[in-house]
Amino acid sequence: MALTAVKTMKNNQTTQTEEVLVYNTKNLNLWYGDHHALKNINLDIKEKDVTAIIGPSGCGKSTYIKTLNRMIDLVPGVKTNGSIEYRGRDIFSKEFLVEELRTRVGMVFQKPNPFPKSIYENIAFGLKIHGIKNKQIINETVEKSLRGAALWDEVKDRIHEPAYGLSGGQQQRLCIARCLALEPDVILMDEPTSALDPVSTLKIEELIQELKEQYSIIIVTHNMQQAARISNKTAFFLNGEVVEFDSTETIFNNPADSRTDDYISGRFG
Amino acid sequence: MKTTKKELSPVQQLLEKKYNGGFLNRSERIIPIVLFFMAAVSVLTTLGIVLTLIFETIIFFGEVSIVEFFTAAEWYPFSETEAVYGIWPLVLGTLKITLIASAFAVPIGLAVALYLSEYASRRTRKVMKPILEVLAGVPTIVYGFFALTFVTPVLRDLFPSIELFNAISPGIVVGIMIIPTIVSLSEDALSSVPEPVRHGALAMGATKWETASKVIFPAALSGILASIVLGVSRAIGETMIVSIAAGSTPSAALELTSSLQTMTSYIVQVTTGDAGFGTTIYYSIYAVGFTLFIFTLSMNVLAQFISKRFREEY
């Protein structure tokens, strides 16, 4: 991981600031049919940051994160303009295959969505489709990913049992483990705890704290306390626009925009 | 306010009269009983089918040895002196047709189902749905006509060794007939796999084919198998296509290019002609019908078992 970072730094000639961008969004607009869902978004997301995206429902935060790995393509009638660069490469360009983007950028969804397979097969899936057949590598990766998602100790005796037998929180950690198996660069999380109970939520939050050492994480959340607890950068979205993007501390303690203040202090949303 | 006891409005008076008459109570009691007897009709129908087949088959086995029925290699009922009743050639004929039909319909049906559920745009689905409904609604007599007057001549142009009556043409057309069954039930099974599961695979960089083949298809497998078994069951019971295009020669030969007879087409052959009531031939159609019934019933039960036993809970 560090290797690529260095490489990219050299390429971008940004060695002085020591700040490497994983995502660079410029003037992004997005329409669902006639509905203008994202308006002129400009956001720079740094490597190894935990970037939280907050805002009331319908503000475009979920749409934005789904655009980052182009899952938004699956919605019929979506139009975009502007650009998003992932490590300097335009994600909308023909040369950047969406399969490659999604291999490098993992995603965790609102509701846990394990495959109707065994725990083991859930994690092996990513490797298998990418043509990795070596049993030893697969076995090692399964264990490593489950450990990485803090799930190994709970499931090590039953990794060949169906994933649907796990609790909701375990399923969500399995989905995180599934991502980790491909050793992604960035992990996108779309309200990953919205379907979970408080205890499971806490576990996922702790996990995120550990993951941020290795991965860049972008997390959409409707829960402001969560954003405050786990992120170091926060973007506030409202009506498809970025109202404010700054360090989490500034956003929560000293926001520049009165609308941010209103939202943070619970006056709407 | 004074509370007068008996000062009813006209409407109330009418209601009072009705309740006192007891009419409502009586009809409320009788109607469920009448409805129950209506529901009993479908149970009686099943009972009627089973008993009819059993009783007439017993009479048949009073005249023909049951051992002969299961072991004789020939079905040769229309002989005055040396009639032989061995069911095997008819079962073999049915199996030939079913095999060809499945070999044709299963790959095409699954391909169409996968295309519609995993690849097709909403517009394509909208076009294909009615096409499949029409294919499903075409009466089998029409398919039989199509087999005899179109598919057979085309096949004979391509392969002159094929005879006018053969297994291939009706087999293919029975396959066409069961494609809609396989497509619509398989597609139901595929599209009942929740969308988030698909998204999970695609978000890991899987292609649509990898998502379909490694996640969606295995998840929908029970429904897909059930659809195939039901399709096979319909192929076994199909009557008109084989009666028209397969011929009427019970054959124990393992080839597909010449005339054969299935269980269903034997029943049609006998009942089209004048096999008198009470003759051995007359009773033989029940023994054949019973065998056919056992085949299709076990297929249907198997389909129900598969879809119950292996149903995925999402």
Add this chain to the structure above:
Amino acid sequence: MEKIERIKSEEMIGRIDSRLVKNKVVKSIFFAATVFTSIILIVLLVRILTQGAPYLSWDFLQNFASRRPEQAGIKAAVIGTVWMMSVVIPTAAILGVGTAIYLEEYAKKNAITRWIQMNISNLAGVPSVVFGLLGLTIFVRLFGFGNSVLAAGFTMALLVLPVVIVASQEAIRAVPSELKEASYGLGATKWQTIFRVVLPYAIPGIATGSILAFSRAIGETAPLIVIGIPTFVAFLPSDVFDSFTALPMQIYNWTSRPQIEFHNLAAAGIIILLGVLIVMNSVAVWIRNRYQSR
């Protein structure tokens, strides 16, 4: 360690192209199968239309069967099918809707009800030729109806009964429970609620499903052959105990003759048959669309 992992990841990225080729090939094959299926239908329809259309005429509709193809017509078959359906429709509709009401509104959810339900779905899978054997034994012989309109009508009614029942059950189940509660709230009895609230709401759904079932009865041939419906009939039935012939029987008869002229007549008969089915299906679709918005 990290180095090795990165290499693994780059290796994975390198394989994407070939995986995409595979995806594309598979997609094209599936698409071809879909197109092929549509082409089959088009070929079937075009073939029958071109073969049969020249034989469609007023005479064809007005004439009885004949040994001479140029004089043969379909009158007895069309009228016979109408007679048969006049038995099938009320029988299957009353029994089907009655059974559905019983199962949905009255029957307790116990083992017997489940067994009846299972019995109905198994009945739907019984081959039509076996229903023919039932009709032959019970209606033709036991009840002594002979090869009459009544025997054929009852046999066909039993054949389509499971479909009518299932369609009616679904329609009844779709009635919002608030409507029923409102009716009970006014002091209506169970049957009043069913008859005045549930049924009117469910009728469009029942009709749609039943029409499709009835169109199956029009096209079924095998049971008619088994119960001995004749094909060469030069008269019209005057009541339900008369012998008759039906459209698919006439088509079968013409198809099984070797002369090409009779095949053309069969094609003309099929056009009539398909025409009737298309009209019925359009009515069903119209009802579905008309009442779906509710």
